[in-house]
Amino acid sequence: MALFSELGISRNTLKAVEKMGFEEATPIQSETIPLALEGGDLIGQAQTGTGKTAAFGIPMIEKIDVSKDEIQGLIIAPTRELAIQVSEELYKIGAGNRARVLAVYGGQDISRQIRALKKRPHIIVGTPGRLLDHINRKTIRLNTVHTVVLDEADEMLNMGFIEDIESILSSVPDDHQTLLFSATMPDPIRRIAERFMHEPKTVRVKAREMTVPAISQYYVRVPEREKFDTLTRLIDIHTPELAIVFGRTKRRVDELSEALTVRGYTAEGIHGDLTQARRMSVLRKFKEGTIDVLVATDVAARGLDISGVTHVYNFDIPQDPESYVHRIGRTGRAGKEGMAITFVTPREMSYLEVVERTTKKKMERMKAPTVTDALEGQLRTAKEKLYNAASSENLTAYLPLAKEMLEDQTAEDLVAAALKLFVKEPDEKPVTISEERPLPFRKESSYKGKGGSGKRPYNRDGRSGDRRRSGGNSQGGRRKSYSNSKPKNQSK
Numbered sequence: 393m394a395l396f397s398e399l400g401i402s403r404n405t406l407k408a409v410e411k412m413g414f415e416e417a418t419p420i421q422s423e424t425i426p427l428a429l430e431g432g433d434l435i436g437q438a439q440t441g442t443g444k445t446a447a448f449g450i451p452m453i454e455k456i457d458v459s460k461d462e463i464q465g466l467i468i469a470p471t472r473e474l475a476i477q478v479s480e481e482l483y484k485i486g487a488g489n490r491a492r493v494l495a496v497y498g499g500q501d502i503s504r505q506i507r508a509l510k511k512r513p514h515i516i517v518g519t520p521g522r523l524l525d526h527i528n529r530k531t532i533r534l535n536t537v538h539t540v541v542l543d544e545a546d547e548m549l550n551m552g553f554i555e556d557i558e559s560i561l562s563s564v565p566d567d568h569q570t571l572l573f574s575a576t577m578p579d580p581i582r583r584i585a586e587r588f589m590h591e592p593k594t595v596r597v598k599a600r601e602m603t604v605p606a607i608s609q610y611y612v613r614v615p616e617r618e619k620f621d622t623l624t625r626l627i628d629i630h631t632p633e634l635a636i637v638f639g640r641t642k643r644r645v646d647e648l649s650e651a652l653t654v655r656g657y658t659a660e661g662i663h664g665d666l667t668q669a670r671r672m673s674v675l676r677k678f679k680e681g682t683i684d685v686l687v688a689t690d691v692a693a694r695g696l697d698i699s700g701v702t703h704v705y706n707f708d709i710p711q712d713p714e715s716y717v718h719r720i721g722r723t724g725r726a727g728k729e730g731m732a733i734t735f736v737t738p739r740e741m742s743y744l745e746v747v748e749r750t751t752k753k754k755m756e757r758m759k760a761p762t763v764t765d766a767l768e769g770q771l772r773t774a775k776e777k778l779y780n781a782a783s784s785e786n787l788t789a790y791l792p793l794a795k796e797m798l799e800d801q802t803a804e805d806l807v808a809a810a811l812k813l814f815v816k817e818p819d820e821k822p823v824t825i826s827e828e829r830p831l832p833f834r835k836e837s838s839y840k841g842k843g844g845s846g847k848r849p850y851n852r853d854g855r856s857g858d859r860r861r862s863g864g865n866s867q868g869g870r871r872k873s874y875s876n877s878k879p880k881n882q883s884k
């Protein structure tokens with residue numbers, strides 16, 4: 393860790409960073425900020441949640457000449473939510489300089505964006521589709537841009553986005569500086585990236601593992617049809633502050649959020665088929681804690697920084713190791729702890745090995761809890777909470793009533809009742825979760841990294857996760873529906 397004041401940045405920016413509550417620079421920040429300030433191209437790779445946004449945001453703000461009313465910085469991000477989040481962070485970093493930052497993304501009224509563009513922003517943060525739209529309408533001109541950032545660079549240079557990126561970059565002056573950042577950078581993508589850059593330097597924060605140590609990682613071997621009960625039991629035992637459940641397809645997400653709601657959890661889903669207004673309102677409710685469980689496709693996997701996410705459940709194991717890294721990286725951010733649990737069906741065990749080999753980290757096996765386990769787990773937590781409250785809180789105000797109650801009822805009955813109030817008993821309300829086709833069986837050695845196979849259908853504008861498998865195994869006719877009305881009393 394280094395001090396921001398040692399990194400050669402202006403007083404205004406230093407103050408802004410201090411106001412954001414940052415005390416010391418993270419390793420990726422202290423390594424890349426001075427380098428980026430020198431002006432060369434740069435690839436920055438560091439684990440999720442380690443402050444890559446400020447690592448490119450600070451030098452970008454430093455390079456903006458606010459006396460010029462022109463677009464000087466361009467940041468491209470794969471999803472709308474991420475574009476908004478990054479623009480907010482840039483706005484904070486640039487507050488001391490009064491740098492104007494604007495986010496442009498699909499799903500928002502374009503005429504509103506055109507009006508905002510008339511205020512002459514210095515920095516534009518956008519999703520590829522909407523950026524191209526503005527370029528074609530000539531409502532955005534990039535001929536004054538000197539710095540370009542691709543956040544989630546590997547995703548942006550993957551199939552489906554690369555043509556958009558190429559065409560956006562073709563309207564930026566040749567001598568611009570390019571900064572690429574991501575937690576993952578598979579080799580085939582790195583080679584593509586280098587084509588876009590001029591003698592790039594690579595900064596890779598040295599870490600033995602690709603994931604942060606603050607996330608404890610588990611897998612549960614569980615047959616497809618037992619996944620839902622396993623999930624609810626785990627949630628009951630873990631009592632997450634905020635949890636994200638990742639599903640493979642949009643339909644999966646809809647069914648899961650519906651089923652969780654039926655069983656008494658406050659859950660909502662987010663995926664690329666929802667209107668932008670809906671996506672934003674779900675995310676806002678999740679950040680505020682109005683909903684505890686966010687069910688999502690990979691649309692929420694990259695870059696989103698939501699504090700308080702303590703648990704990530706991969707209801708379906710992701711197809712690519714990179715997706716795994718980004719999904720679980722929604723927890724364990726900025727030095728906080730987190731837990732990630734991945735469900736693996738017996739047929740999909742080879743994917744687990746691929747993920748582990750890529751991340752260089754073994755997941756620990758966790759047994760699928762039975763109804764009894766779930767109850768015992770919850771009772772342990774309830775006991776702890778009661779003990780803690782009894783020993784650490786001031787109970788004077790409650791004692792008179794407590795004494796009174798003990799005259800009517802035995803202490804045992806009252807404590808038992810208090811415990812019961814903490815516990816969510818098994819709920820048997822019927823829910824429907826369609827069976828997902830397992831990922832195609834593959835021999836471990838056949839994994840070659842993504843990016844070369846053209847498997848991702850082209851679809852513009854930030855619907856990251858949903859682009860991937862929207863055709864394949866999502867709505868195929870091979871699904872079986874089953875009704876999960878009676879949870880089995882035990883599962884293996």
Ligand SMILES: Nc1ncnc2c1ncn2[C@@H]1O[C@H](COP(=O)(O)OP(=O)(O)OP(=O)(O)O)[C@@H](O)[C@H]1O
Nearest residue numbers: 414416417418440441442443444445575695697726
């Ligand atoms: N120097 C710092 N000190 C304290 N907190 C920081 C610092 N830098 C960034 N943060 C905070 O850490 C969190 C994660 O930062 P950020 O979103 O930039 O991570 P990231 O590396 O881009 O992760 P991802 O790979 O998931 O996109 C944010 O809440 C950010 O405000």
Ligand SMILES: [Mg+2]
Nearest residue numbers: 444445543695
């Ligand atoms: Mg990021």
